[in-house]
Amino acid sequence: MASALHAEGDLMLDYVANSTLGFWAFALAIVLIDSAVLLKAGEFTFRLAANERVELRLPAAPFLVRNHELVFALVSYLLRPFYLSSIHAPSPVRADKLHGLRPVHAVYRALGLFAGAALLLIVVVGPTVSAAWGINLALFSVVPLLYANSIAAFAYVFRHRHVLGTTNSDLSRLAFELLACPVLAVNVVKKLTMRRTLVLNTWELAGKNPDLRNKINATLECFAVP
Numbered sequence: 001m002a003s004a005l006h007a008e009g010d011l012m013l014d015y016v017a018n019s020t021l022g023f024w025a026f027a028l029a030i031v032l033i034d035s036a037v038l039l040k041a042g043e044f045t046f047r048l049a050a051n052e053r054v055e056l057r058l059p060a061a062p063f064l065v066r067n068h069e070l071v072f073a074l075v076s077y078l079l080r081p082f083y084l085s086s087i088h089a090p091s092p093v094r095a096d097k098l099h100g101l102r103p104v105h106a107v108y109r110a111l112g113l114f115a116g117a118a119l120l121l122i123v124v125v126g127p128t129v130s131a132a133w134g135i136n137l138a139l140f141s142v143v144p145l146l147y148a149n150s151i152a153a154f155a156y157v158f159r160h161r162h163v164l165g166t167t168n169s170d171l172s173r174l175a176f177e178l179l180a181c182p183v184l185a186v187n188v189v190k191k192l193t194m195r196r197t198l199v200l201n202t203w204e205l206a207g208k209n210p211d212l213r214n215k216i217n218a219t220l221e222c223f224a225v226p
Contacts, residue, residue, distance in 0.1 A: 020135055024126045027183045035074035035187050037194060041067060042087040044216070047080055048105055051096060054205050056085070058215040060188065067224050073190040077111050079116050081108035081189050085202040087216070104198060107160045108189050114153035118185040121146055143182075147190035150182035157188070165197050 039045070050197045057076065073082065103168065107121040121142055129138040154193055157164065161171065174191060178183050184191075206212040 006205075010123050020130045021127050022121055023135060023139070023166055025086050026152065027151055028128075030181065031119075031186045032072060032074050034184055035072050036075055037071045037190065038065065038068040038073060040086075042202070042220065043069075043199075044219075045071065045076070045082050046085055046200075046205060047077060047082045048098075048101070053145070054098075056202070056212060056216075057082075058206060058212070058219055060215075060218065062219060062222050064222065065209050068207055069081060073187065077190075079112050079119065079186075081105060081112060081193075083193055083198065083200065084196060085200045085201045085205055087220070089199045089201040091201050091204055100198065101200070103163045107156075109162055110189050111153060111156060111192075114156065115186045117144060117149045118183060121187070122183055127209070146182040146185070147179075150178040150185040153185045153188050154178050156168060156191070166192070166195075 037045070044056055044058065046054055049055050055069075058067070062068070076082075083104075125145075126138055126142045129141060157166065157174060158171060166174075174188075177191070178188070202216060203213070206216060
C-alpha cells in the first residue's frame with residue numbers, strides 16, 4: 001500500500017515537472033497558500049488609498065478558522081500594500097495617526113514592483129515560454145530570473161531594514177524563504193506586515209464615522225467570546 005502511494009506521488013511530481021503549465025500552476029498555488037493570513041479577534045487589515053484615505057477591510061461575514069479570520073492577501077490585496085490594525089492597539093500619541101506609516105508605505109510600494117515582477121514571471125512569462133518552446137527551456141530561462149528578482153527584493157528590504165524595523169531574526173527568516181522558494185517574493189509585503197510590529201488602532205482609523213464603527217462591531221460579533 002505504501003509503495004503504491006509512493007509511486008502515485010512520484011507520478012504526480014513527474015506530471016507537474018513535465019507538464020507545459022503544471023509547474024507554473026503549482027507555483028501559483030504555493031503563492032496563494034503562502035498569502036494566507038490568520039487574524040485574531042479584533043484585528044483588521046487596511047490599505048492606504050489616494051490622498052492617504054484609509055480603507056478598512058470589514059467583511060460582513062468573515063471566514064473563521066478556529067476563531068481566527070482567514071484572509072488570502074493575494075486575493076484581497078493583489079500587489080497592493082496592506083497593514084494591520086487592532087481594537088486593542090494603543091492610541092497614537094501624535095495627532096497624525098499615519099505618522100509612522102508613511103516611510104514604511106514608501107518602501108512597501110517599491111517592494112510591490114518586485115512582487116509584480118515575480119507574479120508576471122509566474123503567470124505570463126513562464127507559461128508563454130513553456131507553451132512556445134517547452135518546459136525545459138522555460139525552467140532554464142525563467143527560474144534564474146525569479147531568483148534574481150527574489151535576491152533583489154531581499155537586498156531592498158535589507159537596505160531599508162531600519163525603516164521597516166526588521167530584526168536579524170526577521171532578515172534571516174525572510175532570506176531563507178526567498179532563496180528556498182523565490183516565487184514567494186510575490187508575498188514579501190505580507191511577510192513584513194504580519195510580523196505585527198506596526199499595528200494601528202482600529203477605532204482611531206475609523207474616527208467618528210458611525211457606519212464604520214457599526215461594521216466593526218458587527219464583525220466582532222462573529223467571533224466567539226473566550
